[in-house]
Amino acid sequence: MIRNYFKTALRNLWKNKGFSAINIVGLAIGLATCLLILIFVMDEQSYDRYNKNADRIYRLDGEIKFGGNHFILAVAPAPAGPTLLRDYPEVLKEVRFRMNGGRLVKKGNQNIKEESVVMADSTLFEVFTLPMIEGDPHTALKDARTVVITEKIAKKYFDATNVVGRTLMINDSIPYKVTGVIKDIPAQSHFHFDFFLSLTESEEAKRSEDAWLSNNFNTYLLLQEGTDPKRFAAKLNKGIITTYIAPLLRSAVNISVDDFFKAGNTVGFSLTPLTDIHLHSNKTAELDANGNIQYVYIFSAIAAFILLIACVNFMNLSTARSASRAKEVGIRKVLGSLRGNLISQFMMESVVVSFIAMSLALGLAYLLLPVFNQLSAKQMEIGLFSRPWLLPAMVGLVLIVGVLAGSYPALFLSAFRPILVLKGHVAAGFKTSWLRNSLVVFQFCISIFLLVGTAVIYRQLQYIHNRELGFNRDQVLVINNPYVMGDEARVFKEKLLHLPGVEGATMTGYLPTSDNRNDDAIFESPDLDIKKSISMQTWPVDDQYIPVLGMKLSAGRNFSRDMKTDSNAVIVNEAAVRLMQGQKPLESKLYEIDDLKTKKLREYHIIGVVKDFNFNSLREVVTPVMLFLRPDDGRMALRVHSGNIHRLVGQMEDEWRKMAPSQPFTYIFMDEEFNNIYRSEQRMGGISLSFSLLAIFIACLGLFGLTAYAAEQRTREIGIRKVLGASVGGIISLLSKDFLRLVLVAMAIAFPLAWWAMHRWLQDFAYRITIGWEIFGVAALLAMGIALMTVSFQAVKAALANPVRSLRSE
Known part of the structure; x- marks a missing residue:
């Protein structure tokens, strides 16, 4: 019996090749999309789970609200880890990482800048599962000037992995003994150090x-x-604040913890589970760029919706073909077929279509995976054999999709009454099917929702790219690590200023687009009154910083090398002025604790106010900044204007080679560095656009099929209308208006839902667009245009058909 069902299903599919192809292609695209997103979601949720004790590892995070700033940090004080290990029996092991920039590593006579460098406690391998190929994990980092490297780094610098005992020269002159080689850290880790x-x-x-x-x-x-x-987080918070932080507050600013909190300030700690860091943590000083659980939810929903759209296509087209299958059902029933047999027959057809679609979907997924990896910046694999559960899961998905997509058509078709069917009383059902119309509305509702969402993401990214930031990032070239030249760095800067095309240069590691930050408590009075304190970024700069970066002063003047008093002068931004209680900032003084033990103060006088400039992501508001005149050779920013930028960069590199021949010359343009901050949103926007187009394509496939069947069922009506003088335009309008009406209903449902969802998404940005009517207008035109083109193809074909052919059998 099953064999007979199978053969009959194949015959029916072959008989209706065009609509079988629409069903199979639609389902295949839906299943391929679902498979790709499933792999993406699995990859995102697998971060850090390679650690043996992942469920018991927690990161100690800090929170500080003070002086107008609120910091939620992925870092803690230096003594926190050892103190908790010593004082709290709940802590079995602890390990600390200290990030303070990359290092120069010598290979032969040349230095290579390595960014994936961190300092770590010797207990690293007792907390994290980092398999060691060579060396002893218990002693590898116990001694000073020792280093553990990954397998790829061992091969890069020594062409071997058995390199324990050999030496790496770091920062040009400091020898580090290699005491261990570990396997490369998995891609699914929230940190990647070599x-x-x-x-x-x-x-x-x-x-x-x-x-x-x-x-x-x-x-x-x-x-x-x-x-x-x-419970442990609450316990350690109380203990640390009472035992260690309270005495410091009393000593430094003469205030009790209770008064500190009553003033609206906060200091505290929390525990973040290791496996939550990648998707649920976006705090200051993360070790790597993390993901976002919102995108996991969004893409999971998109996968489900696209699969539903494909299933809806199947249901719609199967029920739409009721007229052509009605006589078959009637004859089968007259000859003794039971309803159960008919349901089994139609369900078999549905499952066969699903299996064919899944086979095609696998090929599509393998074909599209490199593109998807590029969009998502990942290195995912489908892994049918490396994931033993995946193939059974796909078979189960095929059966579920087959049953889901075929259930309604099977029940609908098998319920026909043979006497009415054989008298021809079934075709009208197509025109009055509220369920079919509802499913079309559902399809386009999802498609329009995705279209609006993609448009909002694109507009927000454009807004970020074009927004006035308070500094001019265009035509600014940033050279990294001029500090390797030592005292010659300033000579190098002067030489570059003489190159044609270089309009100005400033040297500091504190640029608005870099991640170098330094936050200090600044007081408005020498008595260190905490009510007159401001938490500020304090950046050492030179006198060319403001003009080179195109910043504007709203009051006062810039630094001057000719004025000795500027050694204690500062320039603050407008955000700092808003928090200052003094009415005249240019007549005010600021104070910083220079030595906590002796309470020695450093006094500054304000000489200027710079307009606010964004130095954080646009998700955050501008916070107070204080610029002071100090040499800092972390990076060099040059404003350039040249018709041949490659030639100019080559000249800069030539000057570098003359003065630092063994040091790497690396640079980046400031606008590129700025765009890197929003790389995640750009990737997600690209993925969303791709999925939106897929959803619309699948919906249009279904609409194409439905229009074809509508035209087929109304062939004689169209012929009579043409004989009676109906125009081609009138016929097209007749066939199109019902479907376009459904698209309008879908818009009315989708637009409010899309506005609500994207309004919620935009709340993550302190600076954001407003969702205007034009976004919905463009989405409406696109949806109507795509639907009209899809419907019109079949409508025009039907309208241009010769009426004689459709009426000759009457």
């Missing part, structure tokens, strides 16, 4: 008494089995 330097040599890591108000160390705790993380 060099782990011993933290033993860091004096900063050993500070304890005065370091509790400074947060610089990514700290991880391995908790004892059975520990309740929420």
